[in-house]
Amino acid sequence: MSAEKPSSSPGTPLKASDSDTENAQVTQLETGGQRSKIDEKKTLRKIDLHVIPIVTVLYLLCFLDRGNIGNAKIEGLIDDLNMTGQEYNMCLTVFFFTYAAFELPSNLVLKRLRPSIWLPIIMIGVGIVMTLMGIVRNYHGLLISRIFLGVTEAGLYPGVAFYITMWYCRHEAQLRQALFFSAASVAGAFSGLLAFAIAKMDGVGGLEGWRWIFILEGILTTLVAISSFYFIADYPNTAKFLTEDERAWVLRRLREQYSGNVQESEKFQWKYVWDAVTDFQIWLALITWYGMVCPMYGISFFLPTIVRDLGYTSSQAQLLTVPIYVTAAIIAVVSAYFSDRIGKRSPLLILHLSCISIGFLIVISSAGRSVPGVVYFGIFLVVCGIYPALPGNVTWLSNNLAGDYKRAAGMALHIGVGNFAGAMSSNFYRAQDGPQYYLGHGLELGFSFAGVVAAVALRYAYKHVNKKREAMDIRSLTEEEKARLGDKSPTFRYMI
Template sequence: MNPDIIEKPIGAIHVDNASKLNKNHASPDNVDYNGSDEVDFSHIDEKAVLRKMDLRLIPMLALLYLLSFLDRGNIGNAKIEGLTETLHMDGPQYNWCLTVFFFTYCVFEIPSNLMLKRLRPSIWLPTIMVAWGVVMTLMGIVQSYHGLLIARLFLGVTEAGLYPGVAYYITMWYCRDEAQFRQAMFFSAASVAGAFSGLLAFGIAHMDGVGGLEGWRWIFILEGIVTVLVAVAAYFVIYDFPETAAFLTPDERAWVVHRLRYQGSQGSGQMVAEAEHFDWKYVIGCFTDWQIYVGLLMYWGIVCPLYGISLFLPTIINELGYVSSTAQLLTVPIYITAAVLSVVTAFYSDRSKVGRAPYVFLPMCAILVGFIMALAGSAHGGVPGVVYAGVFIATCGLYPAFPGNICWMSNNLAGSYKRSAGMALHIGVGNLGGAMASNFYRASDKPKYILGHSLEIAFVSVGLVAVLVLRLNYARINKERNKHGNMGYSVEKLSQMGDKAPTFRYML
């Protein structure tokens, strides 16, 4: 289905006479965009359909990501409850346990996203969730540094597919100007996970001695068991694709599929559907696309501080002079505030007429200001409130910036398989920033952590420059495409070209 069709008034598409559809019915399987009759979508209540999709999709996705972020970051809570002492680990060994997670996490993201596309999300996502839940539970019984190191390697393998998979899954249901709000809704679960992790660790730590196990072991065991139980339920409540969504009517399914296919060319004067078939050139094209590499610098400018905060926030607060239980609880208001700001920022970003860039750039400025405050307060010494305030401000910039960065890149990748592989590459290699951030806050640098705060400032600064480079180049390319039109390419060729087609318009 690669039609050459001029944009129609809202709610109207062409269908083949042979399809025998009436004027008010069109299923996604039998709509053909090359015919002469029109199917009228004006009776579709857009807000009602989006509301149905939100209620059926987002809560479960948010729960999955909450558990994912909880399970990868709870090692920071376990550390201040005695993990390193029990396993006789020194500072560098602990940092290696954090780092190796990201090596396997990066390697397996692209294969996982391609598997998600080839298989059903309702099968793939719960399956990898069961796997990492089992790994998490087994982390609670490791007896040595090497046992923990191996467990973290396998946690990276099993968790690799979730975030890029869910981020891509959202693009299979929502258009470009709707995606960030939904990305933020499930990503804010990471903020809640940060808060919940502190509260949970505070409570579970009191199980110290139960069953002859230390409190930090129960953190891993109980959270792993919960993950497996939720994964089993997820097999029955995750929906696959709009084409098969039982909670939508045939007309609603057709409407959702139609607008997704043509979203990238809106505003170009010619509607061109995205290519849906698999070809290795779409995967290879990701590795030669300039925007992904510039986007990686933007990603590192956000993810390095993100993982620095998520992995070390309890430790940083603990080193400010607060006891471990207080340090756990002081992380809660930071994460709750960040979650609210993430959703509010995304809401306005989706409705903005100035594009995505300001809603990534400004939160990144807050990250920069926050770490400058933390660095200055640490260097001065004796002002824990200033350091805490700086980390607070930085976190409140991190959680709005991250879904904005993911959504902006996904908005500018087409067609379906290139977006799948490109998002996995962007997120996968981007998460090597987590491997770097795992070594920013060294035990030898406590309690001030001057090096860690300084490195975060450097990465955020580079990321801010990358945002400007992306924004300016997207605007330049769109301007050139507006001048030259489709340049005589056939509709089939334009469809195959994806975001390189002269009919495709980058979202600014």
């Protein structure tokens, strides 16, 4: 099945071979009674350069701030704050309660407010909370700061994931989502290097090294967030870096990327949220999301500890996390490129989810047998499955939600409820279970396998609905009725 491309006439989707955005050089566009030539590849490159880099940097800093507590842990955080392992896990857990609760409201605000205002505000809050985390004096101070970190971070990932869909058609979105999300894996690598260097500041200013990890990374986030006010473009219809004809071309292709125009009221209505809540695909995608997010948070919070417990020093453990994350970032981008090219999401997504399960099987079977290299390889395989799978899952769902408000609500609901996985997985790895961590690895294996099953089920559900719609008699529906049905329209085809 080829990817659907924007067509010049609504309701008539073209195959990739008919109108390939990657290969076509020029499009004829008629605006205001005059015909203009649009260089498609040049216009997309302009969008890429103005949209992707700044949100990628913001997410890199966001994920760096979220996960650096794992680096701080092995540099003495628990001992200096007189915390138990259970209290540390609770600090990880409470983050996700506020993080999940505020994602949907944040995305609805983003739809009404300019991204160039809302996204920087989010990141300024993240930077301030992270900086203050460096001066906490006890368990309760760290716990409260993690609660507020969840509040401030909540809107960034679902906000940017939705923001990308407002610029790119669904057949080209996964590569951009992967480029953006690869910041998470780069943050994992960068976090280890940065923590290794900053920890050498132990004693500077009378502060422990782990405090400087929070303080310096928080200050950096705040400074970049302030500057991002000037770099984030809002939406295509107001983009100053595009010409008037280019804006018209971008808007037309976004409008016509489905089998017919998809329209909804410009005014927010709660029915769009309810449409998302009652949509089967969001809940199946949510189980798939758990299959990769539980392992992701378990790994991001505990990877330095797991590697250290293989017999390495804290400094060696910090550095050994770097090649894992760098490789995962490369695989995520390459996988997304091929997914966009073939116009299918599920085959590679299921492959990556399977890699997570296989990786945990290797880890469990090798743990406790004095073969740290094999355990390290298993962890390597897990991470290299997680980071390509995440943008694949998000893109697949966003491709199949039509209508801006429904897509914004659906993506926030999917990611928000899905991030309760972090609250669970932050308690999977207990200090008393080390160095084998059979309980944690076993639970992660169970979730990853459930993710594979859900992804396969969603694929077959989409195929069944598409086949059913092909047999439907749509002659009684007007074009306006079809458009207002969004992804429930009989002319809408789910991307497989």
